[in-house]
Structure formats: structure tokens, C-alpha cells
Amino acid sequence: MISVRDLRKHYRVHQRQAGLLAAVRSVFSRPTRLVKAVDGIDFEIPAGARVGFLGPNGAGKTTTLKVLSGLLHPTSGEVSVMGHEPRRREDAFLKRIMLVMGQKQQLLWDLPPAETFELNRAIYGVSMPQFRRTLKELDDALELGELVRKPTRQLSLGERMKCELAAALIHRPSVLFLDEPTIGLDVSMQVILRRFIKRYNEETGATLILTSHDMDDVAALCPRVVVIDKGRLSFDGPLTALVRKVRPEKRLVLELSAETPDAALEDLGRVVEREPGRVVLQVDQDQVHHTISRALAQLPVSDLTVEGAPLEEVMSELFARSRADREGESAAAGGEGAR
Amino acid sequence: MSFRSGLRATPTIYKVAFSEAIAYRAEMIVWALSSSMPFVMLAMWSAVAADGPVGRFTAAGFGAYFLCTFIVRQLTGAWVAWQMNFEVRTGVMSMRLLRPVHPIWHFGVENAAYLPMRIAVSLPIAVILLVVLGRDAVSSSTLMWGMWLLAVVGAWWINFLASAAVGTLSLYMEQSIRVMDVWFLLYSLFSGYLIPVELFPGWIRPAIEWLPFRFIIDVPVQIMTGAVTVEEGAQLLLGQWTWVGVFLAVTLLLWKSGLKRFGAYGG
Amino acid sequence: MLRYLRLFGIQIRASLLLVLQYRADFLLDAVLSLVGPLTALVPLWVVFEQSDHLAGWSFPESLLVLGWFMLLQGILEGAINPSLTTVVEHIRKGTLDFVLIKPADAQFLVSTAKFLPARGINIVAAIGVFAWSFAEMGRTPSAWGLVQAFILLLTATLLLYSLWILTISLAFYVVRVDNLTYLFTALFDAARWPSSVFRGVWGILFTFVIPLALMTTWPSVAMLGNLGNSALVGGILGALAFSAVARGIWMLSLAKYTSASS
Numbered sequence: 031m032i033s034v035r036d037l038r039k040h041y042r043v044h045q046r047q048a049g050l051l052a053a054v055r056s057v058f059s060r061p062t063r064l065v066k067a068v069d070g071i072d073f074e075i076p077a078g079a080r081v082g083f084l085g086p087n088g089a090g091k092t093t094t095l096k097v098l099s100g101l102l103h104p105t106s107g108e109v110s111v112m113g114h115e116p117r118r119r120e121d122a123f124l125k126r127i128m129l130v131m132g133q134k135q136q137l138l139w140d141l142p143p144a145e146t147f148e149l150n151r152a153i154y155g156v157s158m159p160q161f162r163r164t165l166k167e168l169d170d171a172l173e174l175g176e177l178v179r180k181p182t183r184q185l186s187l188g189e190r191m192k193c194e195l196a197a198a199l200i201h202r203p204s205v206l207f208l209d210e211p212t213i214g215l216d217v218s219m220q221v222i223l224r225r226f227i228k229r230y231n232e233e234t235g236a237t238l239i240l241t242s243h244d245m246d247d248v249a250a251l252c253p254r255v256v257v258i259d260k261g262r263l264s265f266d267g268p269l270t271a272l273v274r275k276v277r278p279e280k281r282l283v284l285e286l287s288a289e290t291p292d293a294a295l296e297d298l299g300r301v302v303e304r305e306p307g308r309v310v311l312q313v314d315q316d317q318v319h320h321t322i323s324r325a326l327a328q329l330p331v332s333d334l335t336v337e338g339a340p341l342e343e344v345m346s347e348l349f350a351r352s353r354a355d356r357e358g359e360s361a362a363a364g365g366e367g368a369r
Numbered sequence: 370m371s372f373r374s375g376l377r378a379t380p381t382i383y384k385v386a387f388s389e390a391i392a393y394r395a396e397m398i399v400w401a402l403s404s405s406m407p408f409v410m411l412a413m414w415s416a417v418a419a420d421g422p423v424g425r426f427t428a429a430g431f432g433a434y435f436l437c438t439f440i441v442r443q444l445t446g447a448w449v450a451w452q453m454n455f456e457v458r459t460g461v462m463s464m465r466l467l468r469p470v471h472p473i474w475h476f477g478v479e480n481a482a483y484l485p486m487r488i489a490v491s492l493p494i495a496v497i498l499l500v501v502l503g504r505d506a507v508s509s510s511t512l513m514w515g516m517w518l519l520a521v522v523g524a525w526w527i528n529f530l531a532s533a534a535v536g537t538l539s540l541y542m543e544q545s546i547r548v549m550d551v552w553f554l555l556y557s558l559f560s561g562y563l564i565p566v567e568l569f570p571g572w573i574r575p576a577i578e579w580l581p582f583r584f585i586i587d588v589p590v591q592i593m594t595g596a597v598t599v600e601e602g603a604q605l606l607l608g609q610w611t612w613v614g615v616f617l618a619v620t621l622l623l624w625k626s627g628l629k630r631f632g633a634y635g636g
Numbered sequence: 637m638l639r640y641l642r643l644f645g646i647q648i649r650a651s652l653l654l655v656l657q658y659r660a661d662f663l664l665d666a667v668l669s670l671v672g673p674l675t676a677l678v679p680l681w682v683v684f685e686q687s688d689h690l691a692g693w694s695f696p697e698s699l700l701v702l703g704w705f706m707l708l709q710g711i712l713e714g715a716i717n718p719s720l721t722t723v724v725e726h727i728r729k730g731t732l733d734f735v736l737i738k739p740a741d742a743q744f745l746v747s748t749a750k751f752l753p754a755r756g757i758n759i760v761a762a763i764g765v766f767a768w769s770f771a772e773m774g775r776t777p778s779a780w781g782l783v784q785a786f787i788l789l790l791t792a793t794l795l796l797y798s799l800w801i802l803t804i805s806l807a808f809y810v811v812r813v814d815n816l817t818y819l820f821t822a823l824f825d826a827a828r829w830p831s832s833v834f835r836g837v838w839g840i841l842f843t844f845v846i847p848l849a850l851m852t853t854w855p856s857v858a859m860l861g862n863l864g865n866s867a868l869v870g871g872i873l874g875a876l877a878f879s880a881v882a883r884g885i886w887m888l889s890l891a892k893y894t895s896a897s898s
Binding site: 400414419423547558 | 816
Binding site for chain 3: 103119123124129131134135138145152181
């Protein structure tokens with residue numbers, strides 16, 4: 031129901047350098063360069079799916095999101111969301127989608143969120159009974175209470191995001207685009223929002239597309255991830271498959287009840303953390319069973335946990351690898367050019 | 370000490386602000402266009418003078434007057450009031466207060482960094498003035514031009530300090546923008562920008578001549594068009610620099626107590 | 637259509653709520669709004685101390701033009717300016733996307749974003765000036781003249797609005813926009829004078845490029861009973877054409893709009 035084929039988005043930007051001379055020169059002539067924010071992306075997302083867009087900063091994630099929501103016109107390629115072409119910005123299309131951006135809000139600043147709800151109700155043409163019903167559900171799920179009657183500027187960031195999310199769902203969109211929705215929020219608020227977003231997807235069957243740098247967001251919400259780097263797709267599939275592909279090792283966290291020489295630990299696997307009484311070993315997936323039995327036999331183990339590698343590490347590993355690949359490519363190309 | 374480090378940082382502050390001033394070409398054009406008011410007034414007053422001189426002004430006299438007004442306005446413009454208001458509202462002012470440079474000095478240097486660009490804009494106008502209206506349109510005495518330089522510097526100081534005083538009001542109240550609008554209205558009316566001060570009727574003119582506004586545009590223009598004698602010019606300069614002193618004191622005082630209030634409310 | 641009317645009502649309500657919430661500001665605004673009309677009289681008064689006519693217009697006739705200027709300034713500063721400057725804020729904060737993603741015309745949404753009712757004082761002052769002018773002339777305007785003037789009020793508002801749309805469309809290309817609103821106000825100020833004051837290049841500029849003449853001089857001529865009907869029709873068509881051009885440029889600018897970073 032979301033289908034993207036060979037999407038490209040290129041910009042022309044002015045080049046600007048620091049320094050007095052460069053500033054004066056720029057009054058008369060300004061070189062431009064082409065930025066390929068998105069450079070050939072394909073994917074399909076079925077209705078009701080939850081997908082995370084991951085990638086380093088400037089990778090093209092937000093650009094892709096904006097193309098999907100009709101805010102940006104693609105340079106080339108075919109995009110279809112629920113059978114509509116987003117760039118045509120048909121009313122029927124706009125009434126079924128919504129965009130939520132962390133740190134930026136659509137709530138009217140000096141007035142209570144309730145006023146923004148009312149405004150959205152009118153703009154999206156939601157009937158009064160439906161509106162009241164939806165509001166009640168949102169109020170229960172997000173525990174808004176009196177917040178909606180206080181001017182937005184008096185709310186804390188977390189309270190604002192809750193109301194922002196409520197305002198976004200007044201018209202019950204079928205596709206929800208979320209751009210870093212939990213950025214800057216405290217941990218408990220992040221958990222509340224994540225739980226709510228997941229529930230919305232499960233109860234209404236809405237499709238969710240989320241971009242985030244927070245791996246807890248991704249882990250909690252996105253069974254499928256699309257990794258975008260430098261405008262190109264570098265992975266599209268289940269999150270677990272990504273982890274297995276990039277960092278197939280598992281971690282063994284051992285609590286030790288007695289002094290243990292390092293040599294004994296290094297024998298079992300790669301030591302990634304070492305504290306008195308505690309060690310974390312990294313072992314290949316297929317070695318896990320074997321290593322556990324050896325550890326229990328050879329070491330004074332009082333507690334044992336098996337974990338996957340932290341997602342942050344998986345991601346930075348992935349980005350580092352693709353960067354190295356690209357550098358290799360450009361080095362090869364440079365070498366050919368020099369010839 | 371804040372003063373010394375401020376002084377040391379000044380050349381760099383100037384350079385950076387200058388780069389900023391010329392960074393956006395479209396803005397420079399927009400901004401030059403928006404100072405076009407004198408030309409509108411020139412058209413208007415020329416129409417009035419079509420049937421005979423108004424006061425001592427013939428149509429050519431108005432031409433000289435308003436072209437000079439444009440030039441002087443370019444050289445003495447200050448917008449620090451709006452800048453301050455913006456920075457207080459967006460929280461950038463707090464960052465400025467953390468720096469070891471007195472903010473008013475900082476603003477002043479930034480403001481002055483726009484002068485080269487403004488001079489570049491007024492140069493063609495000055496050329497037009499001389500070519501179209503002839504050398505008689507402006508004074509030919511070197512002493513006068515020396516006084517003119519002093520008058521322009523004084524005018525710049527009054528305008529800047531007054532603008533800074535109004536801007537300081539944003540430390541006290543949120544709606545200081547309205548006050549700025551009123552200030553600007555009074556300024557355009559009584560400084561000679563829209564109407565030569567001497568054309569105001571006799572009973573109100575003395576009041577206007579005491580107000581600081583006329584020392585910003587009217588005095589430098591009078592000097593450069595040779596409309597006053599050396600003695601009169603000297604007297605006007607004295608009055609002008611007295612006002613500079615007054616505004617210096619007022620602005621710094623307002624700033625000091627404004628800061629206390631700003632700090633008390635957390636900005 | 638009905639939906640847009642309802643939306644308009646809601647937008648006005650939001651602005652009113654805002655004004656009522658900050659009552660002290662509203663009072664200050666109202667008081668300061670008086671300064672505008674009062675000081676608007678000064679230039680005209682100085683001119684007529686020195687001479688008894690201005691480019692063929694007598695004092696009471698010039699007063700009419702000034703009255704229309706004050707009236708339009710009230711509409712400009714009360715309805716058009718506050719709304720369209722929210723576009724500038726949106727671009728600065730990166731929140732224009734929220735406007736664009738809504739299933740309503742973006743131009744409509746940004747044009748009705750904010751109203752300042754205190755500027756209604758300008759309208760009252762303008763009516764006062766009209767009354768003064770006709771009292772000085774010792775006559776009353778003709779009924780048909782008033783009808784023409786009212787029609788021209790609508791076309792003038794449409795023109796002002798279109799001019800603003802053009803200015804704001806520039807905001808998509810120009811990075812620092814505060815100067816734009818200032819530019820507009822500076823250029824509009826020429827409208828306080830009867831258009832025959834401006835000759836040659838200025839005349840062409842202020843009649844066809846930025847049709848100030850149409851906005852203040854023509855309604856005054858209508859009130860004096862001297863406006864031909866063909867001129868009225870020309871004015872209406874001109875305003876409609878102008879607003880079509882403005883809308884076209886707005887749509888083009890929106891199309892070029894790229895969000896400022898993520």
C-alpha cells in the first residue's frame with residue numbers, strides 16, 4: 031500500500047566558505063553543487079506495518095518521509111501511498127495521513143491544545159460525535175486530563191509531545207509518519223509514547239513509519255527496518271535479521287563469585303567488559319551453547335545472562351562498514367581517474 | 370576585564386558581522402529598496418514646489434535635500450531595537466550575556482559592520498546628486514565637510530543609543546515592539562526624514578528643534594547642503610553631542626536595571 | 637466552500653481568544669493604534685501650511701485620500717500583516733510542513749492565521765476623516781459614489797492582500813525575511829498622497845507595478861462623484877488579474893519550497 035520505485039531527490043545548494051575574502055567574492059559569484067539527498071530507493075510497505083527508517087544524520091530518511099507525505103516533490107521515481115500520488119496532495123490523501131515531528135509542534139503556542147484539537151477537527155471534517163469519542167480515547171490512553179486546557183507554552187516538553195500526538199490523531203489517520211518523536215524526552219515519557227503508538231497501530235491497523243536515532247524506539251516499535259545511508263538503501267528486512275547479519279555474536283554476562291585470572295576468561299571468548307566480579311564475553315551464535323557449558327564447568331559463576339549486542343553498536347558498525355565501502359569505491363574510482 | 374577583552378575581540382566581531390551583512394545578496398537589495406522613502410517624499414514635495422518655492426526650497430532644493438537625506442540615513446541607520454527584541458524572545462540574548470563583551474558594545478560593532486555595504490549603496494546616489502544637481506547642491510567648504518563628518522558620527526551614536534534604549538525595553542516587557550513602532554513613527558516625522566524641519570509651522574518648530582530626532586537626519590543634511598553658517602553648524606554640533614551624552618547615560622542605566630530584572634525572572 | 641467558511645470562523649475565534657487572554661497587551665495596542673492616525677495627519681498638514689493645493693488636489697480632497705490610506709492601513713495591520721508574518725515564523729522554525737500537510741489550501745490557512753482587532757481604531761479614525769473632509773467641502777458624497785467607493789474598498793483589499801502574497805512568496809527564496817515586511821510598509825506609505833503627485837517613472841511604478849493609485853486615489857475620486865464607470869470596471873478587472881498572478885506565484889514558490897534541513 032506504500033510503494034516506492036527508484037526514488038531520487040536532488041538539491042542544488044550554494045557553496046559557501048568561511049573568511050572575509052570568500053564572503054566578498056560570494057557577492058559576485060556563487061558556485062553551486064548538487065546534493066543527492068535520495069539517490070535511488072525502492073521498497074514496499076503493506077498496510078498495518080510498523081517500519082523504522084534508520085541511518086546516519088543526513089542519510090535521506092527525513093527527505094524520504096517528506097516525499098511520502100507529499101511535502102517534497104521527488105526529482106524522479108514513482109511513489110504511491112494508499113493508491114494516491116503524494117505530490118498531488120489530494121484532499122482525500124491528506125485526510126488519511128499525519129506527520130509528527132519531535133521538537134517541532136503544530137500546537138498553537140499561546141492557546142490551549144484543546145483549541146488546536148478543535149481546529150483540526152474542522153480542517154479534517156471530523157463529525158462531532160466521532161470527535162468526542164476519539165478525544166475520550168486519547169485522553170484515557172495518554173492521560174491528558176487538565177493539560178489540554180493549559181496554554182501550550184506552559185507545558186513541559188513531555189506534556190507537549192503527548193498533546194501533539196493527540197492533535198495528530200484527531201482524524202484517525204491510516205498512515206502515520208513520525209520523525210524522531212521521542213527526542214529530548216525523559217525515559218518514562220518515551221516508554222509511555224512508545225506504548226501508545228504501538229497500541230494505536232494494533233487497534234486501528236494504521237501503518238507506521240518512524241525515523242529515529244534512539245535504538246530503544248526502534249527495538250520497541252519496529253519489527254522491520256529500512257536502513258538508508260547517503261541516499262541509498264543498504265538494508266530492508268526484519269530487525270533481527272539485520273542484527274544477525276551485522277553482529278551475529280551474542281554476549282554472555284557472567285557474575286563471578288571468586289577471583290578469576292583474565293587468561294581463563296580470554297580462553298572462553300572475547301572479553302568486552304571486565305570488572306571485579308563481572309565479565310562480559312562476546313561469542314559467535316553457534317558457540318553460545320558450548321561456551322556456556324564450559325563457563326559453568328570451569329568458572330565460579332553465580333549468575334549468567336545471554337544478550338544480543340546493543341543496537342547502538344550494531345548501527346554504528348553498519349554505518350562504519352558502509353562508509354568504509356564507499357571510501358574503498360571512491361579510492362578505486364580516484365585511482366582509475368588518475369590513470 | 371570585560372572592557373579590555375571586548376576591545377580585543379572587536380576587530381573579529383566586526384569582520385564576522387561584515388561577512389554576515391553581505392552574506393545574503395537578496396536581502397541587501399530588499400533592504401536598499403526599503404530605505405526608498407526619501408524618494409517618495411522627493412516626488413511629493415517637488416509636486417508641491419511645482420508652482421513656486423516652498424520656504425527656501427525649490428524643486429531642485431528638495432532634490433538636494435532628499436538625496437542627502439537618503440545618504441545620511443544609510444550612514445546612520447540602526448535597527449538594534451528589533452535585534453534585541455528578537456534575541457530576548459528567542460533566548461539568544463542569554464547567550465550574549467554569557468560572553469565577556471559588553472552586549473551594547475557588541476551590538477554597536479555589529480551595527481557598524483554594515484557601514485561599508487551601506488556606503489557602497491549610497492555612493493551611486495551621491496554621484497547622481499552631484500551630476501544632476503550640480504556642485505552647488507552641496508557645500509564646497511572643507512571646514513563644513515569636516516563638521517559634517519562629526520555630525521554623521523554624532524547622528525550615528527544618537528540613533529544607535531536611542532535604538533538600544535528602546536531595545537532594552539524588551540528586558541522589561543514583551544510588547545516592546547509596539548513602542549519601537551511608535552519611536553520609529555516619531556523619528557520619521559520629526560527628524561527631517563519625511564519633512565524638512567524648517568517647514569514645520571512656527572509655533573511647533575522650537576519644540577521639534579529641541580527633540581533629539583532632528584539631530585539625526587536634519588543636522589547632517591543642513592551641514593552638507595551648506596544651508597548653515599560655520600557658527601550655526603558649531604552650535605548644532607554642540608546640541609547634537611549633548612544628546613549623545615544624554616543617551617549614553619540613559620541607555621546604560623536602562624540596560625543595567627533591565628539586566629537585574631531580566632535575571633530575576635530567568636529570562 | 638462551507639467548510640472554508642467554518643474554518644474562517646474558527647480562525648477568527650482563535651485570534652479573539654488570544655487577544656482576550658492578553659488583555660493588557662490589547663489595551664496597549666489600542667492606545668498605540670491611535671498614534672498612527674494622529675501622526676498620519678502631520679505631513680499633510682505641513683504641506684497645506686505652505687501651499688493651498690497639492691498636484692491639483694485641495695486640502696479636503698487630499699484628506700479623503702489620507703482617510704482611505706488610514707482605512708487600508710487598518711485592514712493591512714489588523715488582518716493581512718499579522719497572518720502573513722506567521723509564514724515567516726513558520727519558515728524560520730521549520731513548522732511550515734504542518735501547514736502544508738493539512739487538507740486545506742495553504743494560502744487560506746496562512747492568510748487567516750491571526751487578526752489584531754485593535755487596529756479597528758484605524759477604521760473609525762478613517763471614517764472620522766471622511767466626515768471632516770466633506771464637512772470642509774460643505775457637501776455630502778453622492779449615493780452612487782459611495783457604492784463605487786465600497787466596491788473599490790473590496791478591490792483595494794484584494795490588491796493589498798495580493799501584494800502581500802507576492803511579498804511572502806519572496807520569503808521562500810530569501811533567507812532573512814524581516815526586511816520584507818518593512819519594505820512593504822515603506823512602499824505602501826506612498827499611498828497617502830494623491831497619485832497625481834507622482835509623475836514619470838514614479839507615476840508608472842505606483843499606478844501599474846504597485847497599484848497604490850487604485851487603492852487610495854480612485855476611491856477618493858469615486859466619493860467625489862468623479863469616477864467614470866469604465867474606470868471602475870477596469871479597476872475590478874485589474875485587481876482580479878493581479879490576484880490571479882499573485883496566486884500563481886505563490887503556488888510556484890510553494891512548489892520550490894524545500895524544508896530547511898530536517
